[in-house]
Amino acid sequence: MEFTTARGEQRYAALVRAAAETVVGLDFDGTLSPIVDDPAQAHIHPDAGRVLTDLAAQVRAVAVITGRPARQALDLGGLEEVGNAIGETGKDLYLFGQYGNERWSSTHRRVIGPRPPAGLATFERELPRALRRVGAGDAWIEDKGLAVAVHTRRLPDAEAAFDRLLPALRELAAAHDLHVEPGKAVIEVRSPGVHKGQAVRTLAEELDAGGFLFAGDDLGDLEAFDAVRELGEAGLSTLLVCSSSEEESALIDLADVVVKGPDGVLELLEQLADDAASIRA
Template identity: 60%
Template sequence: MADLQPDGNAGEQKYAAVAASAAETLVGLDFDGTLSPIVEDPASARIHQDAASVLVALASRVKALAIVTGRPAGQVVELGGLAAIADSLAEIGKELYVFGQYGNERWSGSDRVVVGPPPPEGLGAFEAALPGVLAEHGAQDAYIEEKGLAVGVHTRRFPDPDDVAARLLAPLTSLAAEHGLMIEPGKQVIEVRAPGMHKGHAISALVEQVSPGAILFGGDDLGDIEAFEAVKAWGKTTGSPTLLVYSHAGPDRGPLADLADVEVAGPEGVLGLLRDLTRDAAGV
């Protein structure tokens, strides 16, 4: 079983409650850092090699399975091989939901079409001004990831990626505000997108669509905070079981540590916990 945070007994009890309610449980998972190891080039990210078999086995025991990510929905479907996973789930009468761009885009195994809004006003002007701001702060070699509805500025390629990200935070925040946009800082990345949508809203949409009796959510970074908070609030309001899983890989404990019930070691740890849940749910 995973390391339990902050109170081992409390985390173990929450895990047991979700396992006992597995048939009514919604499992929501982030992608990068949770199902896919963090890599220097975001375009080369791939889902963990064991994820497909683990997720399909888990889906047979739970009510619904969803991927909730900051990536574009179509991109994560491709990188994660999610269409094939959705096919396997369909064979057992289960659905796979994908919420991309923090919930702005949606895809499901039954529809196979990405639905989402047009790019936010101001994004084009922001992108045009971005290279000049990066050069002004000595970060012209930052990797710019265009997501359609957002832009990610990655600093992983620098020798001092955390320092560069910290140096860029204020100027990018200012530039984003000039164009009616907001920033979402993460691990060696600063994402710029339209305000008003976050993973907490995605959780609310899933609750409305799925009507779960319990929720497990796993994530690894700042962008998952609102999802953690939404799950916690839902559990408090309904009295239903919840389990918040922090996928932690690296020397620094991140902002999710104090919100989480269970802490695991990166995607390997996440998949280990999901294997445990599949096994323990079968014994209920």
């Protein structure tokens, strides 16, 4: 791991001391699973289940906070099985899907979520014409139920297509009172007012957290970073972790620790579990 400042190293040491009261929040894509061309193949890192189970024994709770639909994350992550293993430690695994619109836990094993936002169906009907207008008619449209994601990764010159598409989708989304969330070669359109920062605050409040670690990799994690920073200002021990890649660097300057992708995230979490166990021994 690479601490961005001496203060980051100090924050890690404080978090280790507060581990028993700490909630660990983790993004899915790019953090627990690699970024791949086909999101349906973004399976969780093979070591994640073991590492998360070991970590859960040392912290208050582990939570996955993702833009993916909860059921999709459960399947790709094998999270129901991970939840079973974490349950044996006496702890819970929490999952917030679609930026916090959906909730699941290893204790209450039912996905709870709202109806699709007003305007989304009309937006989706008008979307193909908007894509053609900016020369991105072959972009892949993913219907998430509560959101629509437009992927440019498979297009020729995906970055240029993304840049053309973003203002067009912002205009169309605004006409239907919807929110636009840019990511890595993907633009997601969903209802306004719900984001990962709210999920962080909910977990901190409901679990009476004394510390909070959040690891993410792209723009969709900015609100979570902001929420964790606010918790730190309120007196909690906090640590912000950037899972870096060649595609995205937006979080590097905001993070306390920078690691290389899912491998680096899991190495850090494994180290945290070991250091916390040593203090408690």
